[in-house]
Amino acid sequence: MKKVKKLKGLRKRNAISGYLFILPFIVGFLAFMVKPFFQSLYMSFCNVELGAGSFKMGFAGIANYLRAFTVDTEFNRLLAEEIWRMSYNALAIMVFSFFVALVLNQKFKGRAFVRAVFFLPVILSSGVILGIEYDNSLLASVQDTIQQSTGNASITGVIEEILMTSGIGGEVFDIVFEIVDGVYDVAIASGIQIIIFLSGLQTISASMYEAAEIDGCTKWESLWKITFPMISPLFLVNWIYTIVDFCMRSDNAVIEKISDTMIVDLNYGFASAMSWIYFLVVILIIGISSLIISKGVYYYD
Amino acid sequence: MTKNTAVIRENFWERNKKSGGFLLKKQAKKVSVSVIRAVLLFGMCFMILQPILNKISISFMAEEDLYNSMVISIPEHFTTANYQLANQFMDYWKTLGNTTLISITIAFLQILVCTVVGYGFARFEFPFKKFWFACVMLTIIIPPQTISTSLYLHFRFFDILGIFKLLTGNTLNLRGSVLPYYLMSAGCMGLKNGLYIYMIRQFFRNIPKDIEEAAYVDGCGTLRTFLQIMLPDAKPILTSCFLFAFVWQWTDGVYSKMFLGNMKLLSTQLTQIGEKLSNYLMYTLGEPSGASVGYTQCIVSTGTLMVILPLLVLYLFAQKGFVESLSSTGIKM
Structure with missing residues (x-):
């Protein structure tokens, strides 16, 4: 009886110190997240008018949401395009980073250097610098015209043309070409994912592969039967990280439209409504896809 | 160690013959894998580093170099x-x-x-x-x-x-x-x-x-x-x-x-x-x-x-x- 009571006391003390430790987060969350979060939700149902030194909100029902879906000419298209782009880019990033992690896990000369290079984009292509890279579309078009006028066709361009005119499954090739053209973007976006996969690969014990090899398992088989299941939990982590990362990027067309509406048009209500729609869609995608992936995840211990 | 490798190398063809061509196959596989890997990694590293290198070379160019189609990476009029x-x-x-x-x-x-x-x-x-x-x-x-x-x-x-x-x-x-x-x-x-x-x-x-x-x-x-x-x-x-x-x-x-x-x-x-x-x-x-x-x-x-x-x-x-x-x-x- 006494023992139980004492344990209860310890547990209580543990709970109190636990809450003390996470107190900064709770305070910050309540002050800087919950209030703005609900305010922006409320704002999305309102017409916000900015006056000198104050702002007025008039309740407008679901007018902003209706406007986003039915009146605004761009929003639906941008949203669909972004999600489509996100899904195949995220897939490409997963495949690419898994492949690179496999290669970087082997032993060869200059491995440390190559690893450093692959991780470099995480540091250099973040924040505003990424945005600046994308602002250069104007220059890219100038370069294109120069290239066309001088007659220097790129190899990928020629292959693209040949395959396109041969008329085999144009739709599928379109996506493939877009990924090939955007392989730089994929490489730049997969720094963290490579490291996560790599750390997972290093935790698989070598004895497992050895045993498989003695039993006559080829490298290809052991990739599918050992490596894949062992790091499958990391696929889930990487998938979620990739999607979140993609949604937050400032070159995202939907995010751009939202900030434009907010800063240029000063239409806070409509901007809030759009960002809420976007947020809900992203949550939905993350939820559904992680549910599907977690079905196939294998936990060793 | 060196003597040992020399002996192995000398016997390579003989051993290959004994193993029924297996050794040669294995060796060729090993070399080709590392060559392919090196090419791939070099390409991808270059792809990641290229924009930075490109920026460095552009940053030292005078304005006229930018429009000169002969100038690609080394500036003609070097300037800071x-x-x-x-x-x-x-x-x-x-x-x-x-x-x-x-x-x-x-x-x-x-x-x-x-x-x-x-x-x-x-x-x-x-x-x-x-x-x-x-x-x-x-x-x-x-x-x-x-x-x-x-x-x-x-x-x-x-x-x-x-x-x-x-x-x-x-x-x-x-x-x-x-x-x-x-x-x-x-x-x-x-x-x-x-x-x-x-x-x-x-x-x-x-x-x-x-x-x-x-x-x-x-x-x-x-x-x-x-x-x-x-x-x-x-x-x-x-x-x-x-x-x-x-x-x-x-x-x-x-x-x-x-x-x-x-x-x-x-x-x-x-x-x-x-x-x-x-x-x-x-x-x-x-x-x-x-x-x-x-x-x-x-x-x-x-x-x-x-x-x-x-x-x-x-x-x-x-x-x-x-x-x-x-x-x-x-x-x-």
């Missing part, structure tokens, strides 16, 4: 004028000082708070723990743009439970000061703070429970366990998180624009550099057309280089801190 111009537009040294100060203090504050919170989530059992951790995950997923409007209004008419209004009759206008961002960092709501909490929690979870219990038996209190036993162990992951916080703060545009707009920071200055060039050409030099696309690009490249150069140096020295400790956390779902 671009650097001087970019320096002038960004007010480089002062801005660099500002950015360094802000990035270091913010990163330090964020990691300090995130460590405490991450430790709390990892080592204690308390009611609603799952709920609060879900909130941490939520802060990772919500785009800052969603709440930026109301945050703006929040700090424009800042008040804590109506205290200031009671005292001075008016709310505080914290817009344009650095205080809001420090407050947010102290409350774990800064840039990617949820991610740091997650990473730190992951690290602390892997420490065996026995250590804590042994310390408890020896009469070590909760706080002392944290400070003297857990923290020294966590140095690598904390360094890694600090470096991330520093770098991401350095290049961040969203939060800097929202809260630190009045302060000259490298990231915000860099986004305005093209505009400044146009203004400079039009009003100071009196050129009617402003800056051409190519020349703007050249100055922007130079500016970008100047912004990322300190980070590059940091990465060269602290590369281990970034990569190795991140992989040591054993991230899992």
Whole structure:
């Protein structure tokens, strides 16, 4: 009886110190997240008018949401395009980073250097610098015209043309070409994912592969039967990280439209409504896809 | 050893014959794999490094070189004028000082708070723990743009439970000061703070429970366990998180624009550099057309280089801190 009571006391003390430790987060969350979060939700149902030194909100029902879906000419298209782009880019990033992690896990000369290079984009292509890279579309078009006028066709361009005119499954090739053209973007976006996969690969014990090899398992088989299941939990982590990362990027067309509406048009209500729609869609995608992936995840211990 | 290899090499064909061609096949496979790997990796490394190299070569070009189709990577008229111009537009040294100060203090504050919170989530059992951790995950997923409007209004008419209004009759206008961002960092709501909490929690979870219990038996209190036993162990992951916080703060545009707009920071200055060039050409030099696309690009490249150069140096020295400790956390779902 006494023992139980004492344990209860310890547990209580543990709970109190636990809450003390996470107190900064709770305070910050309540002050800087919950209030703005609900305010922006409320704002999305309102017409916000900015006056000198104050702002007025008039309740407008679901007018902003209706406007986003039915009146605004761009929003639906941008949203669909972004999600489509996100899904195949995220897939490409997963495949690419898994492949690179496999290669970087082997032993060869200059491995440390190559690893450093692959991780470099995480540091250099973040924040505003990424945005600046994308602002250069104007220059890219100038370069294109120069290239066309001088007659220097790129190899990928020629292959693209040949395959396109041969008329085999144009739709599928379109996506493939877009990924090939955007392989730089994929490489730049997969720094963290490579490291996560790599750390997972290093935790698989070598004895497992050895045993498989003695039993006559080829490298290809052991990739599918050992490596894949062992790091499958990391696929889930990487998938979620990739999607979140993609949604937050400032070159995202939907995010751009939202900030434009907010800063240029000063239409806070409509901007809030759009960002809420976007947020809900992203949550939905993350939820559904992680549910599907977690079905196939294998936990060793 | 050398004698041994010589013997092996001498016998290679003989041994190959004995093994029925298996040895040759194996050797050929090994060589071809490493050749393919080398080519692939070289290509991909080049692809990642090429834009940086390209920027370096452009930044030393005079304007006429940009339009000369003979000049591709080595400038014909070598000049450092671009650097001087970019320096002038960004007010480089002062801005660099500002950015360094802000990035270091913010990163330090964020990691300090995130460590405490991450430790709390990892080592204690308390009611609603799952709920609060879900909130941490939520802060990772919500785009800052969603709440930026109301945050703006929040700090424009800042008040804590109506205290200031009671005292001075008016709310505080914290817009344009650095205080809001420090407050947010102290409350774990800064840039990617949820991610740091997650990473730190992951690290602390892997420490065996026995250590804590042994310390408890020896009469070590909760706080002392944290400070003297857990923290020294966590140095690598904390360094890694600090470096991330520093770098991401350095290049961040969203939060800097929202809260630190009045302060000259490298990231915000860099986004305005093209505009400044146009203004400079039009009003100071009196050129009617402003800056051409190519020349703007050249100055922007130079500016970008100047912004990322300190980070590059940091990465060269602290590369281990970034990569190795991140992989040591054993991230899992």
